[in-house]
Amino acid sequence: MGFITFGEDSPKRNTSESPYKETVIPSKPSITDEKALKEASELLLSKAQEGLAAIEELKGTMEQIAAAAEESAGAAEESLSAVTEIKQNSKFLEKEASEVFEIAQRLEELLDELSNDIEESSVGMKKTADSAVNIAKKSEKLYEASKNITNAVELITKLAKKTSLLALNAAIEAARAKEKGKSFTVMASEIRIMASKANNHAQAIKEIVENIQEKISTIREGIIKVKEEMEEASRYSLQSADKMKQIISYMEQFMRTMDEVISSINRVVNEIQKLHQGSETIAAAAEESASAVAEVTNTVSMQVQAFSQTEDAANMIKQLVYKLNSEERDAVANELATASEQLSSSVEELEKSMEEVVEALEQIEQAAEISKNDASKNAMVAEKSVEYITHSKELVENLKNRLEDIDKEFHEIISLLEDVKKKGENNSKIAQERKNELNYVKSKINSLNNTIRKIELAIVQTAALSINGAVEAIRIGELGEGFSEVSNDIRELATSSEENLDKVVEIIDEVQEENDIISVEINNIILTQERENEKLHRISSELQKNVESINKVKEKVNLFLKSIDEMLTALEQTKIASDQIKEAAELSHKNVSESKEAASIILRIAREMNSAVHGISAFANTLV
Numbered sequence: 001m002g003f004i005t006f007g008e009d010s011p012k013r014n015t016s017e018s019p020y021k022e023t024v025i026p027s028k029p030s031i032t033d034e035k036a037l038k039e040a041s042e043l044l045l046s047k048a049q050e051g052l053a054a055i056e057e058l059k060g061t062m063e064q065i066a067a068a069a070e071e072s073a074g075a076a077e078e079s080l081s082a083v084t085e086i087k088q089n090s091k092f093l094e095k096e097a098s099e100v101f102e103i104a105q106r107l108e109e110l111l112d113e114l115s116n117d118i119e120e121s122s123v124g125m126k127k128t129a130d131s132a133v134n135i136a137k138k139s140e141k142l143y144e145a146s147k148n149i150t151n152a153v154e155l156i157t158k159l160a161k162k163t164s165l166l167a168l169n170a171a172i173e174a175a176r177a178k179e180k181g182k183s184f185t186v187m188a189s190e191i192r193i194m195a196s197k198a199n200n201h202a203q204a205i206k207e208i209v210e211n212i213q214e215k216i217s218t219i220r221e222g223i224i225k226v227k228e229e230m231e232e233a234s235r236y237s238l239q240s241a242d243k244m245k246q247i248i249s250y251m252e253q254f255m256r257t258m259d260e261v262i263s264s265i266n267r268v269v270n271e272i273q274k275l276h277q278g279s280e281t282i283a284a285a286a287e288e289s290a291s292a293v294a295e296v297t298n299t300v301s302m303q304v305q306a307f308s309q310t311e312d313a314a315n316m317i318k319q320l321v322y323k324l325n326s327e328e329r330d331a332v333a334n335e336l337a338t339a340s341e342q343l344s345s346s347v348e349e350l351e352k353s354m355e356e357v358v359e360a361l362e363q364i365e366q367a368a369e370i371s372k373n374d375a376s377k378n379a380m381v382a383e384k385s386v387e388y389i390t391h392s393k394e395l396v397e398n399l400k401n402r403l404e405d406i407d408k409e410f411h412e413i414i415s416l417l418e419d420v421k422k423k424g425e426n427n428s429k430i431a432q433e434r435k436n437e438l439n440y441v442k443s444k445i446n447s448l449n450n451t452i453r454k455i456e457l458a459i460v461q462t463a464a465l466s467i468n469g470a471v472e473a474i475r476i477g478e479l480g481e482g483f484s485e486v487s488n489d490i491r492e493l494a495t496s497s498e499e500n501l502d503k504v505v506e507i508i509d510e511v512q513e514e515n516d517i518i519s520v521e522i523n524n525i526i527l528t529q530e531r532e533n534e535k536l537h538r539i540s541s542e543l544q545k546n547v548e549s550i551n552k553v554k555e556k557v558n559l560f561l562k563s564i565d566e567m568l569t570a571l572e573q574t575k576i577a578s579d580q581i582k583e584a585a586e587l588s589h590k591n592v593s594e595s596k597e598a599a600s601i602i603l604r605i606a607r608e609m610n611s612a613v614h615g616i617s618a619f620a621n622t623l624v
Contacts, residue, residue: 034324037619041318044612048314051605052307058598059304062297065591069290072371072584076286079577080279086570087276090269093563097262100556104258107549108251114539115244118417121539122237124532125230125424128525132227135521139220142514145507146213149448152504153205156455159497160199163462166490167191170469173482180476184483187469191462191490198458198497201451205504208451212444212511215437219518222434226427226525233423240416247409254402257395264392268567271385275574278378282371282581289367289588296360299353303602306350310609313343317616324623333623340617347613351606358603361596368589375582382575389571393564400557407550414543421536428529431522438519445512452508456501463494 167188174184320336323329469487473480 034321037321037324037616038318040612040615040619041314041321044609044616045311045314045318047605047609047612048307048311051602051609052304052311054598054602054605055300055304055307058595058602059297059300061591061595061598062293062300065588065595066290066293066297068584068588068591069286069293072581072588073283073286073290075577075584076279076283076581079574079581080276080283082570082574082577083272083276083279086567086574087269087272089563089567089570090265090272093560093567094262094265094269096556096560096563097258097265100553100560101255101258101262103549103553103556104251104254107546107553108248108255110542110546111244111248111251114542115241115248117535117539118237118241118244121420121532121535122234122241124528125234125237125420128427128528128532129227129230129234131521131525132223132230135223135518135525136220136227138514138518138521139216139223142511142518143213143216143220145511145514146209146216149209149504149507149511150206150213152500152507153202153209155500156497156504157199157202157206159493159500160195160202163490163493163497164192164195164199166486166493167195170483170486170490173480173486176482177476177479180479181483183472184469184480187465187472191465191469194458194462194465198455198462201455201458205448205451205455208444208448212441212448215441215444219434219437219441222430222437223522226430226434229423229427229430233420233427236416236420236423240413240420243409243413243416247406247413250402250406250409254399254406257399257402261392261395261399264388264395268385268388268392271381271388275378275381275385278374278381282374282378285367285371285374286581289364289371292360292364292367296357296364299357299360300599303350303353303357306346306353310343310346310350313339313346314609314613317343317613321616329623333620337617337620337623340613340620344610344613344617347606347610351603351610354599354603354606358596358599361592361599365589365592365596368585368592372582372585372589375578375585379575379578379582382571382578386568386571386575389564389568393561393568396557396560396564400554400561403550403554403557407554410543410547410550414540414547417536417540417543421533421540424529424533424536428526428533431526431529435519435522435526438515438522441515442512442519445508445515448508452501452505456498459494459497459501463491463498466491466494 170188170191171185174181174188177184317336317339320332320339323332324336326332466487470484470491473484473487
C-alpha cells in the first residue's frame, strides 16, 4: 500500500475529496470593534495553546506507534525468514519422501521377484527329496539283488564242494581199475583243481558282493540323509517364502502409508506456500507501514515546533491588540496587520500539514487492518500446517515401526536361507560322495564279471572232463562203470553250476542297470542342487545388498522424523509469532485509529485558529 509523503513537493490535496470533509471549518468571524478583536486574540491564543498540548501528546503517541511499528516490522521479517526456512525444509521433506517411496517401491518389486525364486527353489528341493526317496527305494532293491547274487554264489560253492568230493570218488574208482584207471586218476585230479578254482572264485565273488552291499548300504543311508536334508531345506525355503510374503505385505502397507505421508507433506507444502505468501505480504506491509509511521511521527514532531511558534505569535498578537489604545496606535495597527498576515500564512500551512497527517493516518489505519487480517489468516494457516505436519509425524512413526518389523523379518529370512544354503552345499557333497561310491560299485561289478568268466571257464572245463571220463569209462568196460557214474554226477553238478551262474549273470546285469540308473539320478540331484545353490547364493546376495537399502530407508525415516520435529517446532513458533503479529496489528490499528481522531481534533483546532487569525487580520487592515 502506498502512503502520502510530506514536504514541499507533496501533491496539493483536493479538500473536496478528503475523507475529513465532514469537519466543519468555522466561518470567518466578523470583528467590528476592538472588544471583539480582543476576544478573537484571546481565542487564537487559547486554541494555539490547546493545539500545542494536543500535538505534543500526539507526538508521544506517534513515537510509541513508530517504535511498535518498527518492532512489528522486525518481527514480521523474522517470521518471514523462519517461514522461508520452513518452506525450504518442506521442499526437502517432499523430495526425501519421494526418494523413500522410490527406494521402497524398488525393494518391493525385488522382494516379489525373490519370493517367487524362493518358492521355485522350495519346489525344486521337494522334487529332489522325492527323487532321493526313489533312489533310496532303488538302492534297497539293489541291495536285495546283491543278496540274490550271494545266494546263487553260495549254491555254486556247494556244487563246487560236491564236485570236489565226486572227483575224490573218481580217484578211488581209478585206483580200483589199477593200470586201466590211470587216465581216470589224471581226470579226477583236474576236476578237483577246477572245483577248487570255482570255489575260490566263488569266495572272491562273495567278498566282492559283500563289499558292494556295504557300499550300497552307505549309498542308501547317504541318500536318505539327502532326502531328509532336502525336505528340511524345502521347509526352510517355504518358511522364507512365507516370511517374504509377510514382508511384501508389510511393504504394501508401508507404500500405502508412504503415499499418505507424501499427500500430507504436499498439503503441508501448499499450506506453507500460503503461509510464506502471507508472511511476505505482512513483512512488506509492516516495513512500509513502519516507514510511513516514522514519516508521520517526524512530521508531527515538526508540527510541535510549529504550534509552539504559533503560540508565541498568538501571544504577541494578543499583546498588540491590547496596545491599540496607546499613543502608538498607528504603528501598533501596522505591526498587528503584518503579524496577523504572517500568522495567517503559517496557520494555513499548519492546517494543510495536519490534513496530510490525518490522511496518512487513515492509510496507516487501513494498512493495520489489512495486516491484522493477514496475520489472522497466517495464524490459521500455521495452525492447519501444524495439524498436517503432526499427522505426517504420526504416519512416519508408523513407518518406522513397520520398518523395524521388515528389518527383523528380513534378517530372519537371510538366516533361514543361510541354513538352506549350508544344507544344499552339504547335500551336494553327500550326493557327490554317493556318486563316487556308485562308480566304485560299477568297478566292482566289472570285477564280478571277470570272476564270473573264470568260474564259467572252470565249469566248462569240469563238464568237458566229466564227458571225457564217461567216454573213457565206456572204453574200459566193466571196470569203468563206477567212474562213468561219477562222471555223470559231475556233469550234472557242472550243469547246475552253469545254470546258477547264468542266474548270477542276470542278477549282475540287473544290478549294473540299476546302478547306472541310480548314478544318473544322483547326478541329476547334483546338477539340480548346484543350480539351486547358485540361485540361493544369488538370492542371499540380493538380500544382503538390500539390507543396505532397508538401512538407508531407516536412516532417511529417522532424518525425516527429525526434520518433521524441527518443522513442527518452527511452525508452532510461527503460529505464536502470527498470533503476536495479529495482536500487535490489532493494537496498532487501535492506536492509529485513536491517533487519527486526535489528529482530526488538532486539524479542527488549526482550522479554528485559521478562522480567528483571518478575522484579526481583516480588522487590523481596517485600522491601517
